[in-house]
Structure formats: structure tokens, C-alpha cells
Amino acid sequence: MNENYSDKQSVPSIPKIQETLVQINDKPKSFLNSKQWIGSFEACLVIDTYYDVPCKIIHVNKGDELSYIVDTLMDHFKKFGSPVMMGGDIDCSSKGIMGIQVVDGDASLLVVDPHYVGKEESKEFLQRKGWVKWQPLKDFISSSFYNLCLPQIKSIKAS
Known part of the structure; x- marks a missing residue:
């Protein structure tokens, strides 16, 4: 793992991500400048390529x-604390998973919508508008x- 990892490294642009996915032979050249989906698997490849951070992919x-993956997610957040990227097919909205809780045997994921743009209003605003929420597993499609x-690197708070 890259010992020089820093949260100050730049985030690549979408065109740069597309170019990288073509260069590493994950996507054909027709992917460049397209509006095709960049999913969790591609995010894994990009994180590994740009930051030398390995990721674990879980397919459900x-x-x-x-x-079935509650224990795996709990272990991930205990060991690494790094956010988890989640996407699906029918449920195609991207999700940032920041935590997991189990209450009376029912698990919920702390979901942050990565599409939010703007200045943080307040916790209450973000929750009321659904940008941040605890989503029970039973509410997924x-x-x-x-x-x-699951990036295999410790977050700053988990270090």
C-alpha cells in the first residue's frame, strides 16, 4: 500500500477516470467522453490505480x-473505517456507506448520497431532504x- 497516501491528493476528473479505465483495458475507447456508468467495480480500479489503495469488492x-454481509461490513468499519461505495442495477443510485448499526437484530446502513452539491446547510436539513439517512436493509430493493x-485503508479517525 502506498505509504505516501494523503487526503490532500487531487481527485481525478471524470474524463481522466474514463481515460484511465480505457488505458488499463477495463473499457473500450468508445467509453471516452461518454455518459456510461462508472460503478463500484470501476471505482475500485481507479482507487487502486491512482492511490495504490487496494479495495475489496463484494457482490450481493x-x-x-x-x-449476509453484515459481519463483513462491521469488520470493515472496525478495522478500516473508510467509506464504502455501493451501487446496483435496478437500484442504480450510488450510495456512500459511512457506517452500520444493528438494533434488535435489524441492520441499517448509514447512507450518504454522493450527488449532494452545495454548502452544508445543517444536519437536520441533510436528513430531512434524504441526503443522509439510516436505511434499514429491508428497504433496499x-x-x-x-x-x-471497500477501500482497504484506514481512515484518519480509525488510525
């Missing part, structure tokens, strides 16, 4: 099976598959 066949990208 159906939303009904998310409960049961027939959608999900891919989760």
Missing part, C-alpha cells in the same frame, strides 16, 4: 441477501444486485 446477488467497494 439480491437486496434480500444484504443481511430485494431484486436488485449490489456491488460494494
Whole structure:
């Protein structure tokens, strides 16, 4: 793992990410300047390529099976604390997963919508508008598959 990792490294632009995915032979040249999806698997490749941070990919066949990865997610947040990227097919909205909680045997994920743009209004505003929420596993689409990208690097707070 890259010992020089810093949160001050620049984030590549979408065209640069597309170029990288073509260069590493993950995507064809027709991907350049397209509006094609960049999913969790591609995020894994980009994070590894740009930052030398390995990622673990977890594929869940159906939303009904998310409960099978509760222990894996709990272990990830205890060991690394780094955010998890999540996307699906039928449920195609990207999600940033910042935590997991289990209450009375029912698990929920702390979901942050990565599409939020703007100045932080307040915690209450972000929660009221659904930009940040605890989402019970039972509320994910049961027939959608999900891919989760778990960066294998400690967050600053987990260090």
C-alpha cells in the first residue's frame, strides 16, 4: 500500500477516470467522453490505480441477501473505517456507506448520497431532504444486485 497516501491528493476528473479505465483495458475507447456508468467495480480500479489503495469488492446477488454481509461490513468499519461505495442495477443510485448499526437484530446502513452539491446547510436539513439517512436493509430493493467497494485503508479517525 502506498505509504505516501494523503487526503490532500487531487481527485481525478471524470474524463481522466474514463481515460484511465480505457488505458488499463477495463473499457473500450468508445467509453471516452461518454455518459456510461462508472460503478463500484470501476471505482475500485481507479482507487487502486491512482492511490495504490487496494479495495475489496463484494457482490450481493439480491437486496434480500444484504443481511449476509453484515459481519463483513462491521469488520470493515472496525478495522478500516473508510467509506464504502455501493451501487446496483435496478437500484442504480450510488450510495456512500459511512457506517452500520444493528438494533434488535435489524441492520441499517448509514447512507450518504454522493450527488449532494452545495454548502452544508445543517444536519437536520441533510436528513430531512434524504441526503443522509439510516436505511434499514429491508428497504433496499430485494431484486436488485449490489456491488460494494471497500477501500482497504484506514481512515484518519480509525488510525
